[in-house]
Amino acid sequence: MAAALAASLPAPSAAPVVAAPTFAQIPSSMNHLVDVEIEIPVTSVQLDGMVISKIVKHGRGGSAGGACGLLVGLDLDGTLAVSNSFPLPNRAFDDDEKASKSTTRYQASMLRSLKEIQADDSVVGFYQAISLGAFYTQTLLETHAVHQERLRHGGIVVVHDVSPSATGKATFRAFRLSKAFMELYKKSNFTTTGLMGTSLTFSSILEELPVTIRTNPLLSSFLGVMSQSDDTTESSGSALCPNFNSLNLSTAGTTKSLERIIDSLDAYRNEENNLAYISRTIAREKVKVDAALQKRKDENATRVAQGMNPLPEDDVARMFKVPPEPSRLESLVLLGQIDAYAKGLEETAGTSLVKMYAAKASSAV
CATH class of the missing domain: 3.40.140.10 (Cytidine Deaminase, domain 2)
Structure with a gap:
């Protein structure tokens, strides 16, 4: 039955040959714009x-x-x-x-x-x-x-x-x-x-x-209107409210910067103490490992002289747990914080000192 049905079907026609597409060569200067990868x-x-x-x-x-x-x-x-x-x-x-x-x-x-x-x-x-x-x-x-x-x-x-x-x-x-x-x-x-x-x-x-x-143009227009003077406004001829921050004689920013620097220095000192303690622990364990290895080598030399097989040295290091070397990323981060606070203090301290001397000079008049 299957053979009869297959014989009754029309013979498959040859597939048409499709010509390969041709592409124009892309200039080398445009490769970085075309290749998205x-x-x-x-x-x-x-x-x-x-x-x-x-x-x-x-x-x-x-x-x-x-x-x-x-x-x-x-x-x-x-x-x-x-x-x-x-x-x-x-x-x-x-x-x-x-x-x-x-x-x-x-x-x-x-x-x-x-x-x-x-x-x-x-x-x-x-x-x-x-x-x-x-x-x-x-x-x-x-x-x-x-x-x-x-x-x-x-x-x-x-x-x-x-x-x-x-x-x-x-x-x-x-x-x-x-x-x-x-x-x-x-x-x-x-x-x-x-x-x-x-x-x-x-x-x-x-x-x-x-x-x-x-x-965008809408935001630019808004900022332009806000910065234009307007005689109908009550705030000294400007659409923006007056800003008297430059007359503020408070030194809170300088004080806060100093407090942050002190805290960062304390944290850095504690981190360095922890790293030093771990380094001393690693050094002590390495001394123990070296002493055990030397003892095993001396023992093997004696065994070889007596005609016996030497003992393996690999298992000596496994008897001791040497801590891994600690990461110093936290120290780098704390140094970055101290540097940033110091730069901020350098900017604010100059302005604060000028305000303090100006206030002192004006009060003496």
């Missing part, structure tokens, strides 16, 4: 005006250490254009596993919502609000390393210092981790030998990228 390093960061306003609002509303969020945008031929951002919930009081799962669900929900409204939903990095210029923390570096490993062109971190914002000076800086740090991070080799091999210091952990701000 090519590795184009990020050389600059462009922040949208809406992103700036969102970060400033989030930094003012919450604590400096807990105000962080994700940045979304596109990589445009080496320029990372950040078009939107959204804050992440602060789960500092929850346990780590529960907080991580909750943050992951919230992040996925926000990205799905952005995709539904056909907005940019590609994560390009995250932002972090800081205080007094210090942003070196081990948590920030580890989070940044995870982003830089998983994102295609490597993620960035935008830090916003909330302290100058009170005086009307908003600061935004963009960073990415250096290749030397990523090399040691992948190997988890922040030991003395690893740091000396890559010449890594606290100042070379991060690489700063230039930041530009992009404003």
Whole structure:
């Protein structure tokens, strides 16, 4: 039956020969624009005006250490254009596993919502609000390393210092981790030998990228109207309220910077003491291992002289537990904090001294 049915079917016709398509040769200067898989390093960061306003609002509303969020945008031929951002919930009081799962669900929900409204939903990095210029923390570096490993062109971190914002000076800086740090991070080799091999210091952990701000015509018009003088307003002929922050003689910023420096120095001293204790412990254990090995060698020499087989030397090292060399990443982070606080103190101390001398001179008149 099957043979009869096969015989009744029409004979298959020969498939038509399709000519191979021909393509025009692409100029070599256009290869980096056509090949989407090519590795184009990020050389600059462009922040949208809406992103700036969102970060400033989030930094003012919450604590400096807990105000962080994700940045979304596109990589445009080496320029990372950040078009939107959204804050992440602060789960500092929850346990780590529960907080991580909750943050992951919230992040996925926000990205799905952005995709539904056909907005940019590609994560390009995250932002972090800081205080007094210090942003070196081990948590920030580890989070940044995870982003830089998983994102295609490597993620960035935008830090916003909330302290100058009170005086009307908003600061935004963009960073990415250096290749030397990523090399040691992948190997988890922040030991003395690893740091000396890559010449890594606290100042070379991060690489700063230039930041530009992009404003749309509506925002530019709004800022233009706000900055224009208006005779009908009551605030000395300007649409903006007068700012008397420059007349504030308070030295709270200088005092707080000094307190932070002292705390960081105490933490660095404690960390160095812990590293010194562990180093002494390692040295003592190594001395014990060397003594045991020498004793086994002497014993083997005696056995060989007596015509007996020597004992193995590998099991001697297993009898002792030599601690691994400690990581010096925390020391680098604390040095970075001390340097940042010192630079902030250098900026604020000069202004504070000028105000104090001016107030003293005016009171003497």
